[in-house]
Amino acid sequence: MRLGSGAFAACCVVIEVLGVALFLRGFFPAPVRSSSRAEQRAEPAAPEPSAGASSNWTKLPPPLFKKVVIMLIDGLRDDFVFGSKGVKFMPYTTYLVEKGASHSFVAEAKLPTVTMPRIKALMTGSLPGFIDVVRNLNSPELLEDNVITQAKAAGKRIIFYGDETWVKLFPKHFVEYDGTTSFFVSDYTEVDDNVTRHLDKVLKRGDWDMLILHYLGLDHIGHVSGPSSPLIGHKLREMDSILMKIHTSLLSEERETLVPNLLVLCGDHGMSETGGHGASSMEELNTALILISSAFERKPGDIRRPKHVQQTDLAATLAIGLGLPIPGNSVGSLLFPTVEGRPVREQLRFLHLNAVQLSKLLQENVPSYEKEPGFEQFKMSERLHGNWIRLYLEENNSEVLFNLGAKVRRQYLDALRTLSLSLSRQVAQYDIYSMLVGTVVVLEVLSLLLLSIPEALSNKAELEVPLWSPVFSLLFYLTLLVLSALHVIVCTSAESSCYFCGLSWLTAGGVMVLVSALLCAVVSALAKTFGDGKFLSKNPAHPKPRWSELDVLILLGTMGHVLSLGASSFIEEEHQTWYFLINTLCLALCHEIYRNCLLRDDSEPQQCPHVEEEFIRTAAALQDRSTGCDTLEPHGVSRSLTSLDTLRGYEKWMVLASPWVILTCCRLLRSLNQTGVQWAHRPDLGHWLTSSDHKAELSVLTALSLIVIFALVQRKCSLTSKVALALGLLGVYCYRAAIGNVLFPWQRDSKDISKGVIEARFVHVFVLGILFTGTKDLLKSQVIATDVTIKTVGLWEIYSGLVLLAALLFRPHNLPVLVFSLLIQTIMTKFIWKPLRHDAAEITIMHYWFGQAFFYFQGNSNNIATVDISAGFVGLDTYIEVPAVFLTAFATFAGPVLWASHLVSFLSSETSSGSALSHACFCYALICSFPVSAYIILVTSLRYHLFIWSVFSPKLLYEGMHILITAAICVFFTAMDQTNTKS
Amino acid sequence: MKDTDIKRLLYTHLLCIFSIILSICIPSFFLENFSILETHLTWLCICSVFVTAVNLVLYLIVKPNASSKRSSISYKVTRFLKCCIYFLMSCFFFHVIFVLYGAPLIELVLETFLFAVILSTFTTVPCLCLLGPNIKAWLRVFSRNGVTSIWENSLQITTISSFIGTWLGAFPIPLDWERPWQVWPISCTLGATFGYVAGLVISPLWIYWNRKQLTYKNN
Missing domain, CATH: 1.10.287 (Helix Hairpins)
Incomplete structure (x- = not known):
């Protein structure tokens, strides 16, 4: 069967996505679990050990505390309480820590330092797996054994106020609750007021046993303005007064009942120096944990440094304190100081219970x-x-x-x-078998892509895909047999659980058929290449085309980037690699332009016509002379000279200046968002703009950016979409004004902040409208099949729809990123790609590089914490999974997606040849799948590295998402290509 | 092209390398606690002066292109002044490029500028000595098949290898090894120096190995 190289590449990437998904499933291990589920845990508590004489104490010990109040402050890192800030802003807490009846600890959180896994860790005492981060958004019900479920089963009445995540984790557990949503990060007063307003009422009532308060404000302040902002001080003071209120009310109640109560003040995770969290710096891991109860001894003048404990220890302590069985999956140990005041027999009993539970696990x-x-x-x-x-x-x-x-x-x-x-x-251990199968699939696809380079990039852009012959070949059946045998052996002998073994036989068989078919295809491609190699060596008639400097740079840059992924620092600072590469690319382009422009006068016909062939195309040129006839572009240096010759004076100057303009743009963008790890704390323009003092500047900048976006995008649109675009951009400004990022000139003070749902939906409508118009034009071009311009317009409209969506979703200070992206695209198109007539492969790779750089210019990094989840809530009232995930993914990968869609519209409008699009698709697939495959192997070999969870795993998730998006892009490319060939 | 030419080239290059070594060794006799890493800026100045001086002296002695017919004093003076201006301009040009590559704009200006100076010393000074203030000639030399003598060929090699050295020198900066030489711009200046020295060593050897294939238009 003959396939276009674009379609072939799209198929390959889709298969690769499957492989990567399998690998990811195997790579992220399931956390330590006890085999018994929460419901089945009716077994009696372990009796007291006895030697000879029988002990009569077999029941669980009675609760130590009557009431428990857990006050969880999101992002409460240890020095906010124990450091100078605590002394300054939390006087009452400091008094309790130093002189009161309390025990204070520094509780160390484990990765990932994100709220939901941390709540789970606090309440179950287990260590949630890394993959829980991904599920952080739609936190499903917690089925594991945990303190809350146990408490409810024991008939305790629990009241909860605060972060909604709890309500989702523990549905139907609370007799009374009020959830606040955590996604409006810019709001840090109302979220907390919504919790505090219930407090007076609840504290007066005595009809509860457990009260949980989760305050989000501190974390929000951290996200918006960092841990050194003055707002932090205000918030800490507010928290201190709340703590005092709760404590005094508990004390007054104790005076009546004479049973001690327990007040727990804790943080779920810390806060990095930039204010985010999710990674593994000390500031993010260390949280404050204070247990306050009149049952504890007072210790006047005993100022020691708080002891370091694990965050998971709290679950066991709470269970003991409430007289509940310890959650089965808990890996924590009892915080012994809490039971120090009890008789020795009870102390030993508690310790024994905990030890029995841990040894069972x-x-x-x-x-x-x-x-x-x-x-x-x-x-x-x-x-x-x-x-x-x-x-x-x-x-x-x-x-x-x-x-x-x-x-x-x-x-x-x-x-x-x-x-x-x-x-x-x-x-739990890595699931090596699933990882291996995934890796094999990915590697086979990659080698297939590499082997088919010469054919796929030939002028016809078609290649023979042997689809049926492998099915009948002996090799196929042998491989299939061996694989099935291996599968049976591995799965029957495996000790640990294995995902791939857990699949149904049909699915597993399908994967094995795929693996062996791919193997056969690779072998046949290999054979063909070698056969052709022999044929080629016989007629050395063609001179070897030399690679231009640009090609060498592109090749070396790609290789260098892939190699750099092996070092954790280079992953943390990957943005530096891309900035460095695109700078070098611009300088190389600059060199090429200047050479062509200035040396024109004294360039006699050169001795060696250097063929500006893309490095991949060299082989293609060698192979394809028989079908010959380079229709798409003339050879040699003369072509670039002539094209530059025709330029008029002004344009020539623009051509000469364009690399410098682009370099300047990149430098400006670089200082907009500091990202990465080492230099992330440096002051940047983004923070300056988003601080509340500079709202006017941000408003002006936003308005200006929107106008420039309109000016740059509207050129090639039809009239309808022009109007829609203008209205949509206006809507973007209204949306930003509604959520309080920017101001209208007539609006002096910032009025109350809303979610801006109506404005955002208004923009969404126009986005859909523009996309619809674009699609309509594309369909029309397919039907009418005469007018190429309709198709160009259609593609451009789809592109502009995406631009509008990005303008809506970006963080407020990031609109300049969009503007500069459009500007660079325009300049490159007009003054570099068109006059210098680069070929499709080169242009594709340049687009890819710029797309990657813009991914980081947006402020992204290889760290989960920088994903802007608030983008998933634009225009939505509540959390709806599908659109939220889609919007977040688009906002995160807007850079690469916009550049790729620009590539499609540029290639289909500029080049006359039909094969350009499929060449581009093939190159795009190849250049995206190369890093993924290399990274999978790297990660497998580095799986016991110290930074595997903090650095390599998030990057692996990003790579997985990237290949998924690449697959979508390649399918889009192919669809465009199909319409092209039909017309 | 004769073997004597290559020999002369080799000797001049050895002298240049020697000057760099001297710039490391000599100051420690006169200056207290001098070391390349700690008093980096001093070393940069000294190295730049040494290399420039050696280049000028070698140019005056060897005269690789004894061409210019007009040799009046005024012509020489204007030529010299022009060279100085070109040198300064190249320093500023490199500075701008470093900033575009991400060097801090306001902090560490002196460090960045001295880095630009040393890179200009390694690249622009030999160009000025050999080709004079003539941009067209420079472009010719640095495009493919544009060289006309072994001197230009070696110039091309040393310049490009200094650039590549500088470029590679930026790589260790993001690594978290916390070494003193990872600080901006030390790794880059060291990279430039190594690149320059490597170019000086490689170019005579390369020309010697390829002397059969190399044919220049003028000789």
């Missing part, structure tokens, strides 16, 4: 659990504990009892620490 997750040091320690202390109980029941000498008790306690604490450590290290 260890037994379920580690095959050789008996050899674990923690387990041995546990067994020993259990034996000692039994001895102690016997002595105790015999009412032996009190001093011996006391000494033995202290020893047992020490033993238990050691055992707990070791068990907890080995469990948290035991985040």
Whole structure:
């Protein structure tokens, strides 16, 4: 079957997406789980160990506290309480920490430092897997065993106010709740007022056992203006007064009932120096944790540095404190100071319960659990504990009892620490088999793409795809047989769970058929290449075309970028790589232009006509002389000279100046958003613009940007879409004014902030309208099949619809990114690509490079924290999954997508040849799949690297998303190409 | 093209390398606690002066292109002044390019400028010595098949290798090794120096190996 190279490439990328998805599924391990689910946990609590004499204490110990209030402040990092800020802004808390009856800790959060996984960790005591970040948006119900479910089962009445995530995690658990949504980051007063307003009423009532408050304001301030902003101080003072209110009310109640209550102040994650979170800097990991209760001893003058504990320890402590069974998946150990005031027998009982739970979890997750040091320690202390109980029941000498008790306690604490450590290290193993299958698929596709370069980039842009012959070949059946045998062996002998084995036989069989078919295709392509190689060596008639400097640069740049992915610093600072590459690209273009312009006078016919062939095309040129006849472009240097000759004076100067204009634009954009890790804290224009003092400047800039966007985009649109575009851009400004980013000139003070749903929907309508007009034009061009201009207009309209959508979704200070992107595209089109007549492959790769650079110019990085999730809520009242995910993905990848769609419209309007689009599609697929495949291998080999979770995994997710978007783009390319060939 | 030419080329290049080595060794006798990394700016100045001086002296002694017929004093003076202006302009030009590449605009201006100066010393000064203030000739030399003598060929190689050295020198900056030489612009200046030295070493050898293939238009 003959396929166009564009369609071929699109198929390849789609298959590659499958491979990458399989790899990702295997790479992100499922977290440590106890096999029993929450519902089935009716088993009785472990009885007290006894040696000989039987102990009669088999029930769970009674609760230590009557009421528990958990005050969770989002983003409360440790130095906000224990540092100078705490002393300054939280006087009451500081008093409690230093002199009151409290225990304070620095609780260390684990990755990812994002709210939902952290809530899960706090309440289940387990370590949520990395993949939970992705599910952060539509947090489904928490089915794992956790403190809240246990409390509800025990008949406790729980009240919750604060972040909605809790309501989604624990539906029907709260007798009363009020969820606030966390997606309007710019609002940091109302979210908290919505929580506090219930407080007075609730504290007076006595009909609850557990009150949970989740304050979001601090985190929002951090996102908007960073941890050193003066707003932080105000917010901390507000939190301090709330804490005081709760504490005094609890104390006054205790005076009546004489049963102690517990107040927990904690943070879910910290805050980096730029105000974000999600990564693994110390500031993001360390949170404050303070337990306040009159049951604790007062310790006047005892100012020690708070101890470092794990965040997961809270779940076990809460369970013990409330007299509940410890959640089954909890890897935390009891915070011992909380039970220090109890009698020794109770203390030991609590420790024993915790140790039993941890050792059970260890037994379920580690095959050789008996050899674990923690387990041995546990067994020993259990034996000692039994001895102690016997002595105790015999009412032996009190001093011996006391000494033995202290020893047992020490033993238990050691055992707990070791068990907890080995469990948290035991985040389940990688699913190597699924990873391997995914990698094999991706690599086969990549080699197929590489091998078909010469054919696919030939003038006909078609290639023979042997679709049926492999099915009948012996190799295919042999491979299939071997693979199935392997599959059976692996799946029957696997100890750990394996995703690919869990698939149904039909699906797994399908994947295996795919793998072996691809193998056959690769082998046949290889054979063909070698056969042709022999044929070619016989007639060395053609001179070897030399590569131009630009081609060498493009090749080396691509290779260098792929190699740089092996170093964690280069991944963190990948934007620097791209900025560096596009700068170099501009300078190389500059060199080419100047050489062509200035050397024209004294360039005699050159001795060696250097063929400006794209590096990939060299092979194509060699192979395709027989079909010959380069219809699309004439050869040699003369062509670029003549094209530059025809330019008039003004245009020539513009051509000469254009690289410098582009370089300046890039430099300006670079200082707009500082991203990455090392230099992310540097002041940048973006922060300056978004600070509330510079609203007027931001308004002017936004208005100006929108006008320039209109001026640049409207040139090639039809009249209808011109009007729609203008109205849409107007709507964008209204939307920004409505959500309080910018001001209207007549509006002095910022009025109340709304979600701007109506304005945003207004713009959405125009986006859809423009896209619809574009599609209509494209269909028309297909039917009428005479007018090329209709198709050009249609493509441009689709492009402008996307631009409008991006203008709506971008962060307010990022509109200049869009403007400069349009400006650079216009300049490149007019003054560089057209006069210099680069070929389709070169133009594609330049588009790809610029697209990548603009991904980072937007302020993105290879870190989950920089994804702007608020883009998913533009024009939506509530969270609806599909549009929210789509909008967020588009806003994040707007740079690459816009450049790719510009590429389509540019190629279909500028080049006369039919094969340009399919060449471009092929190159785009190749250049996108190359880094992904290399990165998959790199990540597999680096899977035990220290930074695998903080640096490499987020990048892997970005790469997975990128290949998905590339697949969509390639399919779009192919669709355009099909209409082209039909017309 | 004779072997003697190549020999002369080799000797001049060795002298240039020697001057760089001297610029590292000599100042430590006169200046206290001099080291390349800690007193980097001083070293940059000294190195630049040394290399410029050696280049000028070599140009006056060797005279690779003994062509200019008009040799009145005034002509020479204007030529010299023009060269100075060109040198300054190239310094500013490089400075602008570094800023475009992402060097800080306001902070560390002196460091960036001295980096521009040393790069100009490695690239522009030899060009000015050999080709004079003549942009067209420069463009000719730096485009493909434009060289007309081994001197120009070696000039092309050393200049390009200094640029490549500088370019590669920027790579270690984002790495988190926390070494003193990763600070802007030390790694780049070191890269430029290594590139220049490598070019000086490679070009005579390359010309020697390829002496059969190389045919120049003028000789």
